[in-house]
Amino acid sequence: MTATPTLATGSETPAAPAGLCPYATPATSPAEGEPVFTLAGNGVGTWRLTRPADVRAVLDDPVSFTSRRGPASPPPGPAGRGILPTAEGMFVQHDGPAHLDYRRLLAREFSAVRTSTATPRITAIAEQCLEDMVRAGAPADLVAQYALPLSSQAVCAVVGVPWEVHGAQMLEVFADQDLSNADLNSTTSGVDHFLRGLARDVLAEPARHPGLLGRIAVQGLPDRPLGEAELAGIAKLLLMPGHVSPTYMLALSVLTLVQEQPAWYAELAADPDCAPDVVEELLHHITIKQYGLTRRAVRDTKVGGVLIRAGQWVNCSLDSPADELTAFTPGARPATHLAFGHGPHQCLGQHLSRTVLACGLTVLARHLPNLRLATGPESLGWRTTHTVAGVTQLAVTW
Ligand code: HEM
Numbered sequence: 001m002t003a004t005p006t007l008a009t010g011s012e013t014p015a016a017p018a019g020l021c022p023y024a025t026p027a028t029s030p031a032e033g034e035p036v037f038t039l040a041g042n043g044v045g046t047w048r049l050t051r052p053a054d055v056r057a058v059l060d061d062p063v064s065f066t067s068r069r070g071p072a073s074p075p076p077g078p079a080g081r082g083i084l085p086t087a088e089g090m091f092v093q094h095d096g097p098a099h100l101d102y103r104r105l106l107a108r109e110f111s112a113v114r115t116s117t118a119t120p121r122i123t124a125i126a127e128q129c130l131e132d133m134v135r136a137g138a139p140a141d142l143v144a145q146y147a148l149p150l151s152s153q154a155v156c157a158v159v160g161v162p163w164e165v166h167g168a169q170m171l172e173v174f175a176d177q178d179l180s181n182a183d184l185n186s187t188t189s190g191v192d193h194f195l196r197g198l199a200r201d202v203l204a205e206p207a208r209h210p211g212l213l214g215r216i217a218v219q220g221l222p223d224r225p226l227g228e229a230e231l232a233g234i235a236k237l238l239l240m241p242g243h244v245s246p247t248y249m250l251a252l253s254v255l256t257l258v259q260e261q262p263a264w265y266a267e268l269a270a271d272p273d274c275a276p277d278v279v280e281e282l283l284h285h286i287t288i289k290q291y292g293l294t295r296r297a298v299r300d301t302k303v304g305g306v307l308i309r310a311g312q313w314v315n316c317s318l319d320s321p322a323d324e325l326t327a328f329t330p331g332a333r334p335a336t337h338l339a340f341g342h343g344p345h346q347c348l349g350q351h352l353s354r355t356v357l358a359c360g361l362t363v364l365a366r367h368l369p370n371l372r373l374a375t376g377p378e379s380l381g382w383r384t385t386h387t388v389a390g391v392t393q394l395a396v397t398w
Contacts, residue, residue, distance in 0.1 A: 035306045046313040052338060054304035055316040058295055059343035062095050065295035065314060067345060069093055089233020092345060099344065101221050106348060109212050115351035118158055122355050125153045126363040138397040139374035147250040148175060154356045155242030160211010169194055174243035191236060199231035242349055245288060246356045248390025253282045253357060254364065255394060258371055261328050268365035275358035277331035283339040284320050290389035292317045293341060368398040
C-alpha cells in the first residue's frame with residue numbers, strides 16, 4: 001500500500017509506510033469507521049475504534065474500561081512493543097482512587113498556569129540549543145541537536161532534575177528511547193537504575209531537591225509517604241515521555257511547516273502570538289501516538305453500536321478524522337484533537353508540550369528563516385516500531 005499524505009496543501013510530503021506515520025491515511029476513514037474486531041499479532045482479540053466519539057466514550061469511562069495491562073495485552077505496534085509491566089508509581093496503568101491520588105499530587109505542578117511561568121526559561125533553553133546547533137554548523141540533525149536537548153532540558157527543569165548534573169545521563173538513557181521499549185523495563189535497565197538512585201537521593205534529602213520531585217516527596221500521598229521505587233516510577237513516567245514525545249512532535253512539526261506550510265513557518269517569526277494556534281493545528285494533523293491507546297473492558301459495554309464483552313481489549317485511534325485534515329487552518333477551529341488522549345488519563349504533560357513546541361518553533365523561525373531539509377524527503381527514516389512516531393533524523397540546513 002502506498003502512503004497518501006493527509007496534509008492538504010503541497011505535494012512534498014515524504015513517503016512513509018501507510019499506517020506507520022502521522023501522514024498516512026487510515027485504511028478506513030475514522031469518520032465512517034465502525035468498531036472492528038481483529039486479532040492482534042500475539043493472537044489477542046481487540047476492538048479497533050477509530051471514530052472520535054467512540055474513542056472518547058471508552059477513554060472517559062474508567063469504570064467499564066481499565067488501563068491496566070497484563071501479559072496478554074495486545075501489542076499496539078507491529079513489533080510487539082508497548083507492554084509495560086505495572087511498576088510502582090507508573091500510574092498511567094492505575095484506575096480509580098489510586099490513579100486519582102497520583103494525579104492530585106501532580107496536577108498543580110503541570111497546570112497551564114504553572115507551566116506558563118516556565119515559558120521564559122524554556123525559550124532561553126531553546127535559544128541556547130539553537131546557538132549550539134548553529135555553532136556546530138550545517139547540515140545539522142534537528143532531532144539530536146535541537147529537539148532532544150530542548151525537550152530534555154525543559155522536562156528536567158519542570159520535574160526538578162538538575163540538567164547540569166544529570167544531563168549526560170539523561171541523554172544517554174532517554175535519547176531515542178520509547179516508553180514502549182520492553183528492554184527498558186527490565187529492572188536492570190539503565191533507566192531504572194538511574195532513577196532509583198535519583199529517588200533515593202530525593203527521599204533522603206528532599207531539601208536538596210527543591211523542584212517537583214522534592215516537593216512531592218515531602219507531600220506524599222493522602223494516606224502514606226511515597227516509597228523509593230514508587231518515586232522512581234513517577235519520575236520515569238514523567239521523564240520518559242517528557243524526553244521522547246515532544247522531541248518527535250517538534251521534529252515532525254518542523255518537517256510539516258518547512259515542507260508543507262512555509263507561510264505559517266514565516267508567520268511564526270512575524271507574529272509569535274500565532275504560535276499556540278499553529279501548535280494546536282499541528283496536533284490536529286500529527287498523531288505521534290501512532291498505534292493509539294489500549295484499554296480492556298471489565299464489564300459488557302456497548303460502544304458505537306457494538307457490544308464489547310468483559311475481558312476484551314480495545315484499541316483507540318487518536319487520529320483526527322480524514323475530513324478534518326483537508327486544510328491547515330490555525331485558529332479556525334476548536335482544539336478537538338485527541339493527540340493528548342481524553343478522560344482521566346489525558347496527558348499530564350500537555351501544557352508543557354505545548355510550551356516546548358511553541359517556544360521551539362518560534363525560536364527556530366525567528367533565527368533560521370531559511371531552514372530547509374538538507375536531504376531529499378525520500379531519505380527520511382521513520383520510527384515505525386515505536387509507539388511514538390517520528391523521524392530518526394532530520395538533516396537540515398539554513
Ligand atoms: C507532544 C507531546 C505528547 C503527546 C502527544 C502525549 C500524549 C499522551 C497521551 C495520548 C496520553 C494518554 C495515555 C492514556 O490515556 O493511556 C498521555 C499520558 C501521559 N503523558 Fe503525555 N504526551 C506528550 C508529552 C508528555 C510530556 C512532556 C510529559 C511529561 C510530563 C508527559 C507525561 C504523561 C503522563 C505522566 C501521562 C499519564 C497520565 C495519566 O495516566 O494520568 N507527556 N500522553
